[in-house]
Amino acid sequence: MSTSKFTRRGVLKTGAVAGAGLALPTIFTSRANAYVNEPTGDTVTLGFNVPQSGPYADEGADELRAFELAVEHLNGEGDGGMMNTFSMKNLKGNGILGKKVAFVTGDTQTKSDAARASAKSMIEKDGAVMISGGSSSGVAVAVQGLCQEAGVIFMAGLTHSNDTTGKDKKANGFRHFFDAYMSGAALAPVLANEYGKERRAYHLTADYTWGWTQQESIQASTEALGWETVENVLTPLAATDFSSYIAPVLNSGADVLVLNHYGGNMVNSLTNAVQFGLRDKQVNGKNFEIVVPLYSELMAKGAGENIKGILGSCNWQWSLQDEGTKAFVKSFGTKYGFPPSQAAHTCYVQTLLYADAVERAGTFEPCAVVAALEGDGSSLDGIDSASNSGLVFDGLGNGKTLYRAADHQCFKDVLVTKGKENPTSEFDLLEVVEVTPVDQVWYEPDHPMFAGGDLGTCNNGV
């Protein structure tokens, strides 16, 4: 006699529930890996997140070509490109750590939101262990923040804002490209030389982090040499017609127009400015001049005739004559039939630097890779500073370069360029006016334009 009623159904039910309860902890594994997206098979996946639409789509397409080339070289296909000239000799063309390199691509649409969604899907769905690319500083800052939270490495592509390695710097993020401060420091002396020290400048600035810091840098370095800044007008990044912004320039009394625009923006604003006859004008008894502090081969091509004689700065230029550049231009040209842009160059270099750091670290674990990229404390010659310490490498087209440990920013020579008056071919659009040595563009990590950020600590994601 018992009060409990064991029915067959009841026992089965209880058994099933208890069984499920017991099995639960064994089938739910709470991400048992040592770090996010630890590659366990014989391939490793990298995520290339570039703008395929929007004002920077041309740069994005070129970045993607460079990534594909870099992956080819890492996997031992093609002629090896800059792997042969790179001063670190750890890459053997057998993938990274023996794992074949695979990649996924995404479209940032030049929008922070879309870029983060795309990067998130690469991390969560495709298992990317490193994200690279981006052609807008707004996007780079947003994606860098995401990678820091998710615990993967972010190797920034083309991003020129001071904030990327300034107030928005992150321990998991690294930038090879130069920044707005360096542009200002390299360009200002050349501007003063060519156009004189008494000039009145009018700035048109793309309204986002890159535009702001670029304008700030150029204003500071030109005013230090005696220029005067008449006005700074912010323009939306999505704008395609700038005529309404150009007209007021004519009546402002300014004799220099500084276009803090990039990509499709710059092509349009420069074209508008030339159509308004700004370059043929005389103001204050001087020739009216236009300056584009940052521009590239692709933009020069887009702007056509209008780029002739315009001064600007570059991170890299394909006509340089060092061994690394020659090797890279040769293999890029063989594959695609035209020379690479600076965007392509920086993305290619970032991929190699990442691969090399992983080889040296012996693991894909983000914190170990961060330590490897921060280097062994070696420093550049001729710069007397406590922060002159990090990873020094050579043979990647920019001469001797320092990856500074304090803020994950690369320091190297900066090129001041000018649109060629008599181009010899459709690719030969820029000439290098001056190579500004690295000690002239050096700044301390706590410089006011970069202060306020904190690297934080590296994140493995678990």
Added chain:
Amino acid sequence: MLGLNKKDTNLLLVVLALTMLAPFILNPFPTGSAMAQFNAGYPDLMQRFVIFGIFAIGFNILFGLTGYLSFGHAAFLGVGSYSAVWMFKLLSMNILPAIILSVIIAGLFALFIGYISLRRSGIYFSILTLAFAQMSFALAYSVLTPITNGETGLQITLSDPRILGSSAMPDGSIPVTNLFGLEMRAAWDMAVGPWTFTFSAGYYFCAVILILAFYLAIRIFRSPFGMMLRAIKSNQTRMNYTGLNPKPYTLAAFVISGMYAGLAGGLMAAMDPLAGAERMQWTASGEVVLMTILGGAGTLIGPVLGAGMIKYFENILSKINETVLHGWFAFLPDGLEDFMVSIVYPFVGKGWHLTLGILFMLVVIFLPGGLVEGGQRIGRLFRRRGAKASGAEAEAAKQQPGE
């Protein structure tokens, strides 16, 4: 159950099952197989499905019931996101206060915009809402940069005060969004044979909110208030002549749907603490209109289906690049392979908009009632077939033509 009739209860149960089992349903292909490309069961996309589902449900309360077509609903989504991120920056990383504030702020914002816009109806109302949304976008994008951080988007940083939480974790990283300690990014993997299913805390939180939002929408649809809104849609002049003032009803519907949008915006920020101005752009407003029409305006589940479909296209189709295509057609001879790739390529990758556009046209032309109508037609087809087998049931079916 819960004050619903049998049909609505069934619908709610279907939605409940769909959302709770989503990690299984959306991951039908084994990890590592060639078809894994089409799996959508990863946390970020699943979260997007339900968040945009909530957004579309709310939009449908306005558009589906009253017929007022708002072209500026993304503004409320954006306002919700910004309020939530500001709560993360100032108060704490707990998502509850953030979401509550985003709903309240979006509601107030909707009250203001609705009060002005609802003085007109039809196309003028649409244009007014569009103008307000673009104004908000322009404000967020440049004028209000100190509050919104412009194009870069508002992010949380190590230096935020967070008076009820901590500015930084002990290990020096930024704290993550959580619900009383349960991290939104927490996820568990379940491996069954070659399949891997991911259960994410953030997703399940959003899913529960979706169920609640859906339940509330059913109650609104079936209430006298909902009936009044339908009356406004069918003939507003007649309502005026019967002595009823439709203004308070439309305004209430507008505010409710604005609060739904704010809730969606707050959830988006809770899942990923960043608010970008693009969320308020007119394309985002147009997207929710597309979602609702694609799924079936005025139906309960339609907008959720439409939202899922568009987000799937955006995230899955757009990631198929040339390399993937070459992988698919690798079995063909070289020339034919390149030919097939060049034919398919315009429709995938960055061309996903084209595919979506074609699909949208097909739906609008052949299924004016959206995906829901498609489902009903298929359902009827099966019912008719079954009915042919037994004559008695066919008789019964004839007597109920209104289904």
